[in-house]
Amino acid sequence: MNIVVNEELKAYIEPLTPDEHEALERSILAEGCRDALVLWGDVLVDGHNRYGICQKHGLPYQTVQNPRFQSMEDVHLWMIDQHLGRRSVSDFQRGVLALRKREIVADRRARAAAAPDAASSSGESAAGASTAENAAGLPSPDPLSSREAIAKAARLSSSQVVMIEKIQKQAAPELVAAVKSGTISINAAAAVATLPAEEQVAAVVAGKDELKQAAKRVRELNKRKPREEARSDESPAATGTRLDPEASTDELQALRIRVAELTAENTELRRQVAQWQAAQPADSTPF
Template identity: 50%
Template sequence: MSIIIHEGLRAYIDPLTEHEYAALERSILTEGCRDALVLWGEVLIDGHNRYAICQRHNIPFKTIQNDHFNDLEDVQLWMIDNHLARRSVSDFQRGMLALRKKEIISMRIKAQDENGTSGNEETDIAVPVVKPTQSRQDIARVAGISSNAVLQIEKIQRAAAPELVQAVRDGTISISAAAAVATLPSNEQAAAVAGGRKELQQAAKQVREKIREQKAPAKTSKLPDSQDAENPSDTNNGAMDQVSESVILQQRIKALEAENAALIEKITQLNAALSAATATN
């Protein structure tokens, strides 16, 4: 049987670590390839590591077909759900996969809205209705992690240097610490990664301390003299924190803009559906 390796699909899911790959290889050498490889036609869509190990050691394997896909995006969505169902996937990988799923679905909805159709008119194949996974809570539910972790992963995805992203994947640094280090310039991130775990932890600590220092109490308007004399502590009780450093504020603004865009897309979709229903009636 001819098996085609699609490089885009193979690179779509994060590779195993050296330890994980070695453990899988030992298992296959001892017990054989117990799980069948999954093919879409001749394209391998699940079992790339097992296939490589079996080829290297001339170990027989089984294959099964999954032909329920219309295009490559269907395959990618299936791969994401397939990996999210596995317990061995880290929280960071889960968050990244859920964000990729959001991106694919958002692009599909946008394309459907632009085309004004929900099906393939040439082949009469119904395109499944897809719901936008836009809110941070939705993404967290898909990934099986907290919404705060999703926020931190979004920060890493947006601003982290490649070296820092790899450090999170390897487990050298936690998601929360990496989100803090990601606010530094790329060259400082790379230098922290090169310094190892302790250097990364120290960099994250310094960033957090800097943010806390910049959250100084804001000045409040003075009370009348008589009230000041009677309640000298009121000024302290009514004090408010100043705005955090500009990078944190910008990230919040971007998050709100993204949520606003998501609401606009939902409203557009609902209006399109209502117009279609009215035209039918």
């Protein structure tokens, strides 16, 4: 039969590493292709690596149709759920897939909510339209409306989900590649992702040790910030003491004037004492 390989679907899930692909190839050569390839019509949905290996070595394989798919979104959601349950998928990739699922479901629900008139004119509510969309048997996907739900779907902690979101939003492509390859951990990558893009790339190019050092520097800086902020709260500005340069200059000038006045008064008093002493008669009579 004619099988169509959709490049977008083939690339939708993170490809196997060379070692993983080699292990799969050894397994198929030894035991044959045990799992059937999943098709949507003639489009290959699941089993791209198995299909490629079988084609390469002229090995037989089985196929199975999934008639429940109604759209490419259904295909994507099915692929995501399949890979979220596989042990071979890394923590980072599971987090990415769960976040991707949230976006698909949220977009689908937004479209349903934006067309209530169309649904009501056909005698259907928004919920009815959603039911019709899944009439072929696809269950309504979990909306993953909270970070905890995303973490549960990906078998991660909520903090890991936060870090993966940060990496997706802030990390340079080179840093993302380093996380995917296992060169740097999710925790360390989230720290490095806060640096300017050029510093991220430089750290990746420098290698694993430099990535660790970059993450360490960011963490130490983040630890110092609360202490510095606490010290700033005790500064004269925070306690009400004026630090205005003009005000300080005025106060200094006033002090100088006051010192001059006191010096003049002191000089005058010395002069008066000397004058009084000079006016006193000399007395040499002993007591």
